[in-house]
Structures are given as C-alpha cells and as structure tokens.
Amino acid sequence: AQTVTQSQPEMSVQEAETVTLSCTYDTSESNYYLFWYKQPPSRQMILVIRQEAYKQQNATENRFSVNFQKAAKSFSLKISDSQLGDTAMYFCASSPGGSEKLVFGKGTKLTVNP
C-alpha cells in the first residue's frame, strides 16, 4: 500500500519569507503522481502543484515549487515570498499509477505571520 508522511504538524513563517514543507512517500509503483493541496480554514481543498514521477524536472507554479527526489522518495514544497493568504493546511498526496484514488498525508498547518 502506498503511504504519505508529513513530519511537520505545524510551521510558521514571516510574511515575504520562504518556507519549505516536507513530504516523504512510499510506493512500489513505477508510475505515479504527486500533489500538494492547500486547505484554507473552513474552505475547500485547492490543488497547488502536481508532479509526474517520470519527469525529473521539478514542477513550478508561480511562488510554489517542489523539490522531487525520486530515489529518496521525497517531495517537498517551497513557498517563496509567503503571503498572509498562504495560511492553510497543506496536504501532500500521491496517486498510484493505474489507480485514481489519492493517498494523503496528515497535513502541515502553515501560519504566515505579518
């Protein structure tokens, strides 16, 4: 079974600074996809960024980028120029190749301080 581990239950960062959220996963699949989702307080889950495992290039979406280390099974999220609106729960998730379900980690609560 595929598992996703987020070892940082809570993190905080000052506005405009950079923060990195950690995620490790375990899978026996050769083809899979990795995602970061954001869940603001009392609001719905939003897809932040996605990575295809067979692509070595790290994905980037504006201020959000990932560091995908396939051999280490690590998939961290870097948020640059943090904004107050980035305050949320962040979930790392994987989708095993050939399966449509998402397997989520327990999440990291990020607080951006003014």
Added chain:
Amino acid sequence: DTGVSQNPRHKITKRGQNVTFRCDPISEHNRLYWYRQTLGQGPEFLTYFQNEAQLEKSRLLSDRFSAERPKGSFSTLEIQRTEQGDSAMYLCASSFPVAGGLGQYFGPGTRLTVT
C-alpha cells in the same frame, strides 16, 4: 459557479438515523470521488466513479455506506444506521477523463455530526 458543489454543507443527526449527501461535479468531468476527513487527518479515499460505474471501493466503505451515480452526473452517498464514529467531513471531488495525474477538484464538503 462551475466548481464542485455539495449539499448539505452541514448535517446533524442522531445515532441510528440514515443520512444522504449529494455531490454535483464539474460538468465536463466524468470521474467523481468520495473521501472522508476526520479532525487532524488528511482525507481518506472511500470510492470513485467513472460515469455511472463504481470502479473502486475502499475497505473503509462498510456495508452501511452506499454510493450511487445513476446518470453519470451527480452522486449521492448514503450512510445507514449512523454511528458516532461516522462524524467527519465528507468530501467529493471530480476530475477530467484522463488517467492519473491532472489532479482532482474538491467541493466544500459536508460536515456530519452524529449525536
């Protein structure tokens, strides 16, 4: 609004009662998913449909749970004889008809409280 919608947003019920939730996916998405999220945890997969066919069910989906998507559009999730352990946020998501990695789009969820 063309996002995923869920109704009701909140449901309070007494133990032993039946409840039904509805999910309306994004119109061009043919895949629809149900997840359950308890406090302090990430969402857990329950089941998923492609059009009207239910293709995968989690072991979490006991025989008290049933999901349908009769016409390949909206879906319902019914919980019979609710238990206090069923209290959770029930999330629905939909995705484009492409396997794997384009990501799923989530609705706001239905928060169930069983008293």
